[in-house]
Amino acid sequence: MKRVLLSLLVAFGLLGSAFAQQPGSTLVVGMSILPNTIDSGDANDSNAIAVTRQIVERLVELAPGNEGLVPGLASSWEANADSTEWTFHLLQGVRFHDGTPFNAEAVKFSLDRWNDAANPYHFGAEGKAYVGWRNLFGGFLGDGSAVSEVVVDDEYTVTLKLTRSISFLPSLLAGGYFGFDSPAAVMAAGANYGTPSVGSVGTGPYRFERWEEGSRVVLTANTEYRDGPPPTETVVFVGVSDPTARLAQLKAGALDIAAAISPSDLDSVLSDPNLELVRGEGGLNTSYLAMHQNQKPMDDVRVRQAVAYAVDRVAIVDAFYAGQAVAAEDIIPDSLWGHADGVGAYPYDPAKARELLTEAGYPNGFDTELWYRNSGLEPVIAEAIASYLADVGIRAALKTEDWAAFLADYMAGNFPLYTLGWNADFADPDTFIYTFYGPQAVRRFGWNAPEVVTLTQEARQVPGQAERAALYAQVVTAAHEAMPVLPLAHQSQFFVVRKGVTGLVPNPLGAFPVLAGTSKAQ
Amino acid sequence: MRRFLRNRSGVIGLAIVLFFTVATLLAPVLRPYNAGTDRNLAKRLKPPSAEHVLGTDELGRDVLTRVWHGGRVSLSVSLLVVGFSAVLGTALGVLAAIMRGWLDLTLSWFVDILLAFPGILLAIAIVAALGANLTNALIAISIMGIPGYYRVMRSAVIGLRDLEFVQAAEALGSSKFRVAVKHLLPNALSPLIVQVTLAIGRTVLTIASLGFLGLGAQPPTPEWGLMIKAGYSQFLTAPWLSIAPGFAIYLAVLGFNMLGDAIRDHFDPQLRT
Numbered sequence: 001m002k003r004v005l006l007s008l009l010v011a012f013g014l015l016g017s018a019f020a021q022q023p024g025s026t027l028v029v030g031m032s033i034l035p036n037t038i039d040s041g042d043a044n045d046s047n048a049i050a051v052t053r054q055i056v057e058r059l060v061e062l063a064p065g066n067e068g069l070v071p072g073l074a075s076s077w078e079a080n081a082d083s084t085e086w087t088f089h090l091l092q093g094v095r096f097h098d099g100t101p102f103n104a105e106a107v108k109f110s111l112d113r114w115n116d117a118a119n120p121y122h123f124g125a126e127g128k129a130y131v132g133w134r135n136l137f138g139g140f141l142g143d144g145s146a147v148s149e150v151v152v153d154d155e156y157t158v159t160l161k162l163t164r165s166i167s168f169l170p171s172l173l174a175g176g177y178f179g180f181d182s183p184a185a186v187m188a189a190g191a192n193y194g195t196p197s198v199g200s201v202g203t204g205p206y207r208f209e210r211w212e213e214g215s216r217v218v219l220t221a222n223t224e225y226r227d228g229p230p231p232t233e234t235v236v237f238v239g240v241s242d243p244t245a246r247l248a249q250l251k252a253g254a255l256d257i258a259a260a261i262s263p264s265d266l267d268s269v270l271s272d273p274n275l276e277l278v279r280g281e282g283g284l285n286t287s288y289l290a291m292h293q294n295q296k297p298m299d300d301v302r303v304r305q306a307v308a309y310a311v312d313r314v315a316i317v318d319a320f321y322a323g324q325a326v327a328a329e330d331i332i333p334d335s336l337w338g339h340a341d342g343v344g345a346y347p348y349d350p351a352k353a354r355e356l357l358t359e360a361g362y363p364n365g366f367d368t369e370l371w372y373r374n375s376g377l378e379p380v381i382a383e384a385i386a387s388y389l390a391d392v393g394i395r396a397a398l399k400t401e402d403w404a405a406f407l408a409d410y411m412a413g414n415f416p417l418y419t420l421g422w423n424a425d426f427a428d429p430d431t432f433i434y435t436f437y438g439p440q441a442v443r444r445f446g447w448n449a450p451e452v453v454t455l456t457q458e459a460r461q462v463p464g465q466a467e468r469a470a471l472y473a474q475v476v477t478a479a480h481e482a483m484p485v486l487p488l489a490h491q492s493q494f495f496v497v498r499k500g501v502t503g504l505v506p507n508p509l510g511a512f513p514v515l516a517g518t519s520k521a522q
Numbered sequence: 523m524r525r526f527l528r529n530r531s532g533v534i535g536l537a538i539v540l541f542f543t544v545a546t547l548l549a550p551v552l553r554p555y556n557a558g559t560d561r562n563l564a565k566r567l568k569p570p571s572a573e574h575v576l577g578t579d580e581l582g583r584d585v586l587t588r589v590w591h592g593g594r595v596s597l598s599v600s601l602l603v604v605g606f607s608a609v610l611g612t613a614l615g616v617l618a619a620i621m622r623g624w625l626d627l628t629l630s631w632f633v634d635i636l637l638a639f640p641g642i643l644l645a646i647a648i649v650a651a652l653g654a655n656l657t658n659a660l661i662a663i664s665i666m667g668i669p670g671y672y673r674v675m676r677s678a679v680i681g682l683r684d685l686e687f688v689q690a691a692e693a694l695g696s697s698k699f700r701v702a703v704k705h706l707l708p709n710a711l712s713p714l715i716v717q718v719t720l721a722i723g724r725t726v727l728t729i730a731s732l733g734f735l736g737l738g739a740q741p742p743t744p745e746w747g748l749m750i751k752a753g754y755s756q757f758l759t760a761p762w763l764s765i766a767p768g769f770a771i772y773l774a775v776l777g778f779n780m781l782g783d784a785i786r787d788h789f790d791p792q793l794r795t
Contacts, residue, residue: 244755264580268759312563319563319582374736380580380752383741387561387581398741400654 026234027501027520030246030255031512034217034239038208039194040179041114044131046423049176050259050512051217051237055097056179056202059088059107060170064505064513065280067335067427069170073102073180073203083165083463090156094226096182097207104158108150109183111160115150116141126191132177136425167463171426176511179204205230205516214239231503231519243376250275250496256520257504258496259512262376266322269496279324280493280506284333284424286432289385289486293446295368295416302360304483307417308346309353310392316384317489320377324494328487330476331432335508337465338429338472343480345487353392365393371410371418374400381488382419411443419488423510429472430460436485437475447484525788532784538777546593555584567760577762580752588744589766595745596774599660600725606664608718611671616707618672619679620698630676633669641666642731649737656745659738663728667721674717678710712789719785723778730771746771 035048040056043049061072074088094102113121114133117140122128130140138144149161166172185201186193194200199208205227206219217237223229238255240246243262250258251272261269269275291298291307298304313327329345332338357365370389372382379400386396396417401409410418424431438456441447452475459471479485493506500521505513526532545552562582570577576585614633618626636644648662682688683706691701726746732738733747741748746767753763 262755264756265759315563319566379741384561384563384581386742400736400740 025232025520026236027232027256027515027518028236028238028254029515030238030240030249030258032239032243032246032260033241034214034237037194038200038211038217039128040181040200040202041110041130041133041177042128042194043177044129046176046510046512047239051219052179052200052202053176053204053512053514054206054219054235055200055204055208056181057204058174058176058178058180059090060174062174062427062507062509062511064507067284067508069174069427072174073107077170079167079169083167083169084162085159086162086169087153087157087159090158091226092156094203095224096185096203097201097222098182098185100182100184102180102203103155104152105155106180106183107158108152109186110178110180111147111150113186114178115145115147117143121186121190123191123193128191130177132175132425136172136175136177165461165463167460167468168426168428168430171428171430175426176509205514206235209234225516227516230516232515235515247496250498253498256498256501257518260376261494261496263322263324263491264320264377264380266324274499276497276499276501278495278497278504278506280508283325283490283492283510284336284427284431284508285421285510286328286331286333286490287381287419287421287488288328288331289488290410290415290418290420290445291484291486292410292413292416292418292444293448293484294413295446297360297362297366298368298416299446300360301482302356303362305346306353306356306360306392307389307394308483308486309349309356310394311385311388311486311488312348313345313486313488314348316381319384320381321489321491325489325491328489330480331436331485331487332429332472332476333424333432333490336427336429336432338433338469338476340473340476340480343473343477346483350388350392357393362393365395367395367397368416369399370396371399371401371406371415373403373406373420375403378419385419413443413446421491425509427509429468433459433472433475437479441484445484447482449478449482452478526784529784529787531780532787535777535780535782535784538773539781542593542597542774542777545590546597549587549590549594552590555587560584560587567756567763569760570762576766577760579749579763580756585749585762585766588749589746589770591744592746592749592767593770593774595656595739595743596726596729596771599656599729600722603660603663603667603725603729604718604721606660607667608671608714608721610664611668612675612707612714614668615672615675616679616702616710619676619683620702620706626676629672633672636665637669637673642728645728645732646735646737649732654737654740656739656743659729659732663725663732666728667725670717670721671714674713675710678713679706682706682709716782716786716789719778719782723775723782726771726774726778730767 031047031050033047035051037043037048038052040052043052058072059074061070063070073091073094075091077086077088079086090104096102113119114130116122117124137146146162146164146166147160148163151159151161153159179202182201189198192198196211196213199211205222205225207222209218209220211217219235221230221233240249243260246258247261247265249255269277291304293299317325317327326334330339370382370386372378382398386398389396409415422435434456437452439453441453455471455475459468462468493508493510495504495506497504503517503519507513560583565578566580566582568574568578574584576589579585579588614629618629645662645666648665649658652658688701688705691705729738730747733745734751739745739748749767750764753760757764
């Protein structure tokens, strides 16, 4: 039924764009916070990308509603035999909002700008950090970057030369950060590109209109859009930080679409005849309970396994996510490949947990700390986990601190236990395997397993999915044994909209969808 | 005593205070559930019923049990806080009054600085610097309370120190400290008692405020402010989560204030007939 509903929505979305635009129509979108920049290459949070996604477009796009890839500004692409050179064939006749043409030179301009810290339009000294590029491509040119050169083959063909083989490069380029800007606009605005005073210029269905700082970002329809003008004339993004207040504004009709509503508020959504839940399939994210091995007694594998046995993940997911999540079997969401056959989650077994604790020399349990972020469901889930741990004798004091301090502390190994979540950057198991069990595992979890790290790196190099899957299965099995981190849940993506809003298709990556086909019945 | 019993609001206040004291002391005996660990995820957010008179919370714990235990936290912490700031404030106030001179000036100057900060803001600043937990909140609120006692005791002792019986004691060779402890303090006690009773109600509220802001008690401690905070985002669907601890705060503060007012009236010479 859900799938039927979803395909209906997709159909409506596509139909929507074929309808004539309704003059004066407006959609108001409530986000948790307004962007800090709308220069997509420099954006590093989902709220910024939600806005830039409407303005700029990527070479490769995520298919609406699933994790597949579809052509974006590139109509097709191919790689050489060892995936070290990728050639993209671009759409012809596309123009930026400022009228300048989109072509291979424009692609090279943006790629060089992100990749090369010495590029005159990089503006690193002015504070642009390109976190997305660094995370996904390993660094800047000559300093870890996987991209060594961008070659313009002809007006509509461009080739990326890589320093090392990456078999899933198109997945990386579908990342929300890599939308192509008008070179003329970047050159004119300089370091101010993407700030409230100048905004950004792309090829997308909406163009930047104005940004009232601290209040709203206003976009207007790109009437020249190649698939026809979007059905809504104006899209307004507003920031409302408290999810309950955001829902209240939606109920009052001040918003048409609300993002990041807490699953615990879903009851009040479903009972409101004016609201509708728009749900996507299989969210590509994982929430988890990490056990940092720098902290005793988490260095004992039996203690970590005991923790895994002690927590009833299924009951927690059933209780708090209102049907909007599934209990995690491993770190990779179910809709992606890369799982290991026969390796499931630890069952809920407090007796077994106590047994393991006794074996490890803690028959009466021990005192420890469980750190959580003070946001959304995280506090109550942490409290539930602590109560399950208390059942087997692990007395975990609940602690929290502000996000900046938390980021530094968990990476420094200061927390014996902590809960966090990870959103996929792109639709490939690599974004989970490499992030969790790759070179960063020793910092994230104090898990020092060089042979596993080698497997994660090898899997980046081999081209075939079958070979990569075999390597990932080994990694997942090793992680299951060593239990550096207990995966808890994969949450599906959903938005809450006013009745009459159609054509909004959530993306499994958690990225805010492109509103090219979204409209509201007047 | 009989005169006090004629004051109806005082008697009601006293009754409420006694009720809270007895109830919280007996909490473990009276309630069948454990406030911290009786999780039942299958029964979360259930409205009040015969089994759970005030419903259940987000983890399926009995709300009445938690409110009951919350009383233990609020009242014991309030007594500690008030005790600490009363002893310190009184000592400093008496000291300033009998020593006079530069010590009085310096102390009064510091206290004036403390008074210039709005109390809750000062407490938030202290907790932010020391880290958010109940102990630090306790320290912060205690420091916040000192100026009140200092001012009251200093002026009370200044009013007394030139009276004849004090001068007589001094003339007979008593040391300043002996005079302070034996003669000044006992005679300045009534404003102190009033101040203390009124402060307990105020402290209950401050502790809850810090808990609500996430700067006081941390989960899973059953603390009233923290419970309101956990419940307020679900106020439309599960109002009992916030109403129960909210009403408990209301009742406790009302009780201590009514009692405090009655004691003040009792000691006020202008109201004596």
